[in-house]
Amino acid sequence: MAITATEQLGPQDSKWIGEYRDVHMNVFGTPLRVMDHGKGAHIWDVDGNEYLDFLGGIAVNALGYAHPAWVKAVSEQAAKVAHTSNYFATQPQIELAAELVKLAGAPEGSHVYFGNSGAEGNEAALKLAKLYGRTLHGALPDLGGKPARILALTHGFHGRTLGALSATWKPVIRKPFEPLVPGIEFVEAGNIQAMRDAFAATGKGEYGKGPVAAVIMELIQGEAGVRPLGADYVRQVRELTRKHNALLIIDEVQTGIGRTGKWFAFQREDLSGGIVPDAVTFAKGVAGGFPMGGLIAFGSKLSGLFTPGSHGSTFAGNPLGAAAALATLKTIQDENLLQNAEQRGEQLREGLLKTGNPLYVSTRGRGLLDAVELAHPCSHALANWALERGLIVNAVAPDALRFAPPLIVTEQDVDQLIAVLAQAPTDLKND
Numbered sequence: 001m002a003i004t005a006t007e008q009l010g011p012q013d014s015k016w017i018g019e020y021r022d023v024h025m026n027v028f029g030t031p032l033r034v035m036d037h038g039k040g041a042h043i044w045d046v047d048g049n050e051y052l053d054f055l056g057g058i059a060v061n062a063l064g065y066a067h068p069a070w071v072k073a074v075s076e077q078a079a080k081v082a083h084t085s086n087y088f089a090t091q092p093q094i095e096l097a098a099e100l101v102k103l104a105g106a107p108e109g110s111h112v113y114f115g116n117s118g119a120e121g122n123e124a125a126l127k128l129a130k131l132y133g134r135t136l137h138g139a140l141p142d143l144g145g146k147p148a149r150i151l152a153l154t155h156g157f158h159g160r161t162l163g164a165l166s167a168t169w170k171p172v173i174r175k176p177f178e179p180l181v182p183g184i185e186f187v188e189a190g191n192i193q194a195m196r197d198a199f200a201a202t203g204k205g206e207y208g209k210g211p212v213a214a215v216i217m218e219l220i221q222g223e224a225g226v227r228p229l230g231a232d233y234v235r236q237v238r239e240l241t242r243k244h245n246a247l248l249i250i251d252e253v254q255t256g257i258g259r260t261g262k263w264f265a266f267q268r269e270d271l272s273g274g275i276v277p278d279a280v281t282f283a284k285g286v287a288g289g290f291p292m293g294g295l296i297a298f299g300s301k302l303s304g305l306f307t308p309g310s311h312g313s314t315f316a317g318n319p320l321g322a323a324a325a326l327a328t329l330k331t332i333q334d335e336n337l338l339q340n341a342e343q344r345g346e347q348l349r350e351g352l353l354k355t356g357n358p359l360y361v362s363t364r365g366r367g368l369l370d371a372v373e374l375a376h377p378c379s380h381a382l383a384n385w386a387l388e389r390g391l392i393v394n395a396v397a398p399d400a401l402r403f404a405p406p407l408i409v410t411e412q413d414v415d416q417l418i419a420v421l422a423q424a425p426t427d428l429k430n431d
């Protein structure tokens with residue numbers, strides 16, 4: 001987001017933003033503010049200005065800032081052991097893996113791999129899919145087979161590392177780095193015939209392509225503007241993957257860990273059609289602000305394809321992150337935050353439309369992963385206008401604002417968001 005009114009920055013913000021630019025590569029653009037500390041859903045910048053945060057560090061700060069349970073868990077773990085290497089394990093890591101398998105309702109024999117980000121969760125999933133692809137009959141070269149393929153969706157986002165980027169659609173962020181990982185194809189999101197055609201392209205010898213090892217997709221395409229794929233479509237993709245022995249990998253990096261009102265979005269019938277995936281990736285909210293991500297592979301057969309040396313990371317399963325995640329998951333349960341996400345999300349979506357401000361055309365999303373469609377493409381101007389009034393929202397697309405606040409937001413917080421956005425001028429400048 002570009003700053004439209006730099007002169008409105010306080011003296012400390014201006015100073016630190018200047019210094020930021022002197023020493024950082026410019027991959028994120030100029031920071032909007034330099035933040036100092038937070039409490040609950042509120043955060044203060046270095047000039048002491050307060051903001052109500054409806055972005056939550058992009059769906060990360062599930063418990064808001066400085067939640068006492070999170071601070072206690074991380075502090076206590078820091079005082080015990082912060083890192084061990086994977087020659088050793090720690091109790092928090094073991095408990096966390098068990099808890100995630102349980103919350104996902106994954107079958108007996110399901111296993112977890114930990115990484116440090118969403119991209120790393122997806123890298124692990126793609127590597128697992130490659131190993132799986134090698135077990136498919138049509139992929140055996142001796143029998144005239146071809147390497148198995150992975151299908152990703154248009155508008156999908158899976159991360160910026162080279163593997164995850166190969167499955168990420170947005171041309172402006174992908175094209176400059178081509179050629180990327182071969183064997184990953186894009187299929188039009190929401191078009192079941194296109195998916196059927198992609199599966200039907202499988203063939204032997206000179207004819208057709210290799211079999212499909214996996215389909216990877218989000219159930220709500222977050223970076224694309226909070227766009228649910230539709231339960232019917234997802235159910236039909238699941239049928240196709242079953243029929244053709246392909247894996248279905250659901251990227252729940254943004255939708256997972258209570259964000260949509262269930263632990264995982266695939267547990268929402270109205271998003272998934274009730275399907276069960278073969279693997280789920282997670283990150284963002286899982287450790288409430290500590291960098292952590294990973295993969296849950298459903299069932300022992302798939303999990304068992306990874307053997308010592310297949311994959312790894314120095315920090316994988318880090319005890320500080322695991323302690324942060326256990327505290328996050330427990331607090332979500334203790335404070336009924338799944339229910340809060342569901343209710344506050346409804347309040348937000350309905351309340352925005354009821355303002356009568358003609359800027360707000362429609363809303364979409366589930367739980368506390370939501371967007372409002374704007375009457376004209378002015379989302380950056382609107383987000384900046386809101387920021388100057390102490391409200392953090394995200395211009396996810398030129399014609400849409402995204403909301404992904406902490407799961408602890410209250411009814412009053414949502415009312416405050418609506419009261420501010422109700423006042424938005426209708427003649428804001430287009431992006």
Ligand SMILES: *Cc1c(COP(=O)(O)O)cnc(C)c1O
Pocket residue numbers: 116117118119120122157158159160218222223251252253254255283284293
């Ligand atoms: C944010 C995101 C990622 C990438 O996560 P990082 O932690 O930034 O690597 C992957 N998939 C989805 C759906 C995301 O929203």
